[in-house]
Each structure stands twice: as structure tokens, then as C-alpha cells.
Amino acid sequence: MKTTSISSLAISQSMQSTVSNAMTEIVKLQDEAVTGTYSDVGLELGTRTSTSLDYSRESSRLQSVIDANSFAETRMEGSQLALTNISSAGQKLLDALTALSGNTDVNSLKVSADSAKSVLENFVSYANTAVNGEYLFSGTATDVQTFDDDFIERVTKDFRDAFDAFRGGTAAKDVTADQMKTFLSGYEASFNWDLWNNASDTVMTTRISSSETVATSTSANSDGFKNLVLASVIASQLTNAGLGSGALSVVSQQATQYAGSAISGVTAQQSALGLSQERIGKANTYMSNQITIIDTQLTSLVGVNTEEASVRLSTLLNQVETSYSITSRILGMSLADYI
Secondary structure (H helix, E strand, O other), rough: OOOEEEEEEEEHHHHHHHHHHHHHHHHHHHHHHHHOOOHHHHHHHHHHHHHHHHHHHHHHHHHHHHHHHHHHHHHHHHHHHHHHHHHHHHHHHHHHHHHHHOOOOOHHHHHHHHHHHHHHHHHHHHHHOOOEEOOEEEEOOOOOOOOOOHHHHHHHHHHHHHHHHHHHHHHHHOOOHHHHHHHHHHHHOOOOOOHHOOOOOOEEEEOOOOEEEOOOOEOOOOHHHHHHHHHHHHHHOOOOOOOOHHHHHHHHHHHHHHHHHHHHHHHHHHHHHHOOOOOOOOHHHHHHHHHHHHHHHHHHHHHHOHHHHHHHHHHHHHHHHHHHHHHHHHHHOOOOOOO
16 A cells, blocks of 8 residues: 655645735625626636626716716706896886886885886896806806906996986986987987896807707897896886986886896796706706616626625635634644644
8 A cells, every 4th residue: 555645835825826826716796796707707708708797888988977967957047047136127117117107206206217227237147146156147258257247337327327428418307208218219229238248158068978069058148138127227226216207118118128128038938948958958958868778788798796705705715714713723733743
């Protein structure tokens, strides 16, 4: 009978090799148990790896579009709120002008003039609204404040100078209704709105999907904003200027008309933004559904059974612990113990 000697060192080295391989597998299983996907997708899928990469890229692309849409949604939400406030200011002016109709009481005229001035101030404040450092009503010129800080001072002075030049030496109380109509008509014709604001005619647009682009802002360079300024300036500067009843009636009628047109114009801007918001919502829903489908396909391709991975991990850990225990006992053995 032939016997073969086996040293404790050889057994120990064999155990160490087994443990080393097990540790490599443990690292892999730990990653898979946590992520739910293959630790090394390329190794597991081989030639199908490109398919998984295509799925991942498309899912990431769609999510980036959704994320970009959120910025546009924030801008439009801010715009809608500001437009609502502007519309409310216009309605307040319209109500004041309606109540003033036919009223020549000095105190009532002063209250109306002050109210119109307040509306103008509020309008400028709302129109200069900025979100995330972007002015909402400056069109594509988002880094430029829509109205300069001295806008109210300049526009009211321009109006007063124009009225003084028109009437010459005629006292305000002697200006007739026909003369007032002529003045207001001429002033509107010469009122170059483009020069009074810093907004661009072009509004912001956003690509909300692969094939769809929508306007996601509105511009102060519009008739709605212009008419509200005209209504406010005319009412604030002429209502309490000492006009005769005929001229005052013309002022009230014209300012009322401008205010009504302003509210309609602002409402139209809100409606346009509302349509864009609706289209973004639908686009986001569609892309979210696409992401769900793609991610499901990707999971079926690179996913692992996390429960199975956890069981295998637990088994390997137990084996490694056993190997360490046996190796330790072998290394502690000595021939001297048996002599």
C-alpha cells in the first residue's frame, strides 16, 4: 500500500484559493443583491450589451427632456400668477372708472386718480417679475429687466408734456370734448410702446418632446400691457386735472376702453400659456409611460433575482467563515503535539 503525504501548508493554500474565489463572488453578489442588476452587464450579456445601452440612453434622454420641461413649467406658472395679478389690477382700474362715470366730485376724482397711479405701480412691479434670475415678460431677453426703474416717472412726464404742448395756453377747464378726443387719439398714435419697454418681441420656446416645440413665455411688448399703461396714465394724469365735464367724460370713456382691451389682451396671453402648459403635461405623461416601458425591457434584460442572489450570498459567507475556521485550525497543528 502506497501513502501520499499532504502538508498542512498545501491544505491551507488550497483553502485560501477557495476563499479568494468565494470573496470575488461575494462582492459580485452583494452588488447584484443591492442594485437588482448584473454586476458585470457586459460579461453576462455579451453581444446583447449594446441593446441594454440603447435602452439606458433612451430612458435617460426622455428623463432629461422631462427635467427640462419642469423649468419651463416653473416659468409659466410664475407668468400665470403675475398675469392674474395684472388682470386684477386692470379690473380694479376698470371698476374705478365705471364708478366715476358722470361724477365731478373733487374728492372722488382725486381718489380715482390715485387709484390709477397705484394700478400703474402694481403693474410695473408684476411685469418685472423674475424667476430663477429670468425676467418673465422680457421675451428672449430674459436677463434684461422688462421696465426700467424710472419708467413710471418718464412715461407720466411724457404724457403731461404732450398734453401741455397740445393745449398751449388754454386752461385745462377750457379744453373741449372734441379737443380731448383729438389729443388722446394723437397721443396713442405717437406712443411707441417698443421704446418704452425692454422686452423682445420673440418669446421663449421649449422643445417639450422629440417632435414638439411650444412657446413657454409671453412678452410685455403686447397690446394688453400697452393698453393697461395707457389707461393708467390717462386716468392718473387727467382725472384730477381740473377738466370740464365734457373733456372729463371723454377721458373716462377712453380710459375705460383701454382698460377693457387690456384685460382682454392679458386674458388672451394667459390662455396661450395655458395651452402650452396642457401640451407639456401631455408630453410628460407620454414620455413617462415610454420610460416605464423601456425600463421594464431593460430590467428583464439585465435584472437578477435579488432573493436568489441574497441566498447565494448568505451561503458563500457561511462557507467562507467555515474555511477560515478550518484554515486556522490547520495552521495551528504541529507534529510536536503528537510525539
